[in-house]
Amino acid sequence: MIRLENLSKSFMTPRGRKTVIDRASLTFPGGVSVALLARNGAGKSTLMGMIGGTIQPTKGRVVSQGSVSWPVGFSGSFHQDLTGVQNVRFVARVYGVDTEELVAFVEDFAELGGHFYSPVRTYSSGMKSRLAFGVSIGVPFDTYLVDEVTSVGDANFRRKSRVIFLERMKSAGAIVVTHSMAQVRKLCTAGVVLENGHLDYFEDIEEAIAQHQRNMGSAEEE
CATH class of the missing domain: 3.40.50.300 (P-loop containing nucleotide triphosphate hydrolases)
Known part of the structure; x- marks a missing residue:
């Protein structure tokens, strides 16, 4: 409420x-x-x-x-020099959720393939959005x-x-x-x-x- x-x-x-x-x-x-x-x-x-x-x-x-969540799909808070998986691990620690469960969920959901392990600065806007949505919806x-x-x-x-x-x-x-x-x-x-x-x-x-x-x-x- x-x-x-x-x-x-x-x-x-x-x-x-x-x-x-x-x-x-x-x-x-x-x-x-x-x-x-x-x-x-x-x-x-x-x-x-x-x-x-x-x-x-x-x-x-x-x-x-x-x-209350941050705006679902907002990618502006990602550290651009960290990889997708590193950003996910950071969010998991901040919000106190199981790190490996969130990583597995986002990797499967976002469909980034090998880019999941590349720096976020190399992502297209669509890739950042998919990563952001996966992280956002993966945290309860x-x-x-x-x-x-x-x-x-x-x-x-x-x-x-x-x-x-x-x-x-x-x-x-x-x-x-x-x-x-x-x-x-x-x-x-x-x-x-x-x-x-x-x-x-x-x-x-x-x-x-x-x-x-x-x-x-x-x-x-x-």
Whole structure:
């Protein structure tokens, strides 16, 4: 469970202060996969950062019960001169999970072959994304923060990513950001719509999608 208490976030811009989250109070229930829907630039990444603890709110707070992942698939924290397997071992030690189990899982899942033992700086962006997704989903969390990661790789890899994500959702919750309404319907059962700094929670994902599309001024899927 993640609870937002009177949460606000604003930034100074050349045109003055811009508020992206305005006194939001809302609960993301535990064990539920929730889509976060908003137009581009509305503040989805900022909200995910505050929930994940990497961005400080201007006012209010985020209260969580249970562990919350870093953004699933985020590869920016990898040490570029370490190999893939060395990065995985480091993450395992930081989060206190079985090192060999995580290494075996990521090696099989990410499908990097011999590159798993090469420095990450030699990876393509797609290879980094597959490694990042494997590490992220291989560590057990109570809530996963997911941002467009199931679009990585070819059709078979995307299918495999969805399958393992849904398997994790049997014992965890998630907050999912994606521009694909088809993905939203496959991955989520509820939704939160962010518009003009305000958040609305919908237990029915179809109601959330409908509200988001009204905000966008179109019934077309993004």
